[in-house]
Amino acid sequence: MNGDHERDTALAQAVRLREEGRAAEARGRLVTLAERYPRDARIAYQTAWVHDVLGLESEAVPYYERALDLPGLPQEDRHGAFLGLGSTYRVLGRYEPALRTLRSGLAEFPHDAALESFLAMALYNTGQGREAVRTLLRALAATSGDSRVRSYRRAIEHYADDLDATE
Missing domain, CATH: 1.25.40.10 (Tetratricopeptide repeat domain)
Structure with missing residues (x-):
């Protein structure tokens, strides 16, 4: 002891x-x-x-x-490790390991806005801009404290899945 x-x-x-x-x-x-x-x-x-x-x-x-x-x-540290490793891989230009790590983190911590934000950056870095925007819009809709964003949450979530929709 x-x-x-x-x-x-x-x-x-x-x-x-x-x-x-x-x-x-x-x-x-x-x-x-x-x-x-x-x-x-x-x-x-x-x-x-x-x-x-x-x-x-x-x-x-x-x-x-x-x-x-x-x-x-501990869970809080585990979350931080996924975020830290995913972010570090991205900074080092190791985008595929960044994506894997951040997605693994999201499997354990679903809908975590911090992990989703770093995932969106890695998606952008791999040329997946549409998926990056979708990920950010969903995180924004789910976590924003802004009253106007909250009032349009359903629309933002809908258009996040179909960025080309006009109606």
């Missing part, structure tokens, strides 16, 4: 460093923790996240992949 407490304390301290804007220091601690605890999904996720914060997207990828492959990642 003591080892778990030490691991959890070290992880919490590293996360706090990242949150305080001390990402480089957090990265050093998290990489060490990830080496020491290679089967800990939470540590892998936080290590990926800190690499993204530092603009080290290529280095973030294996940690995101590990976080998603291992058991024990």
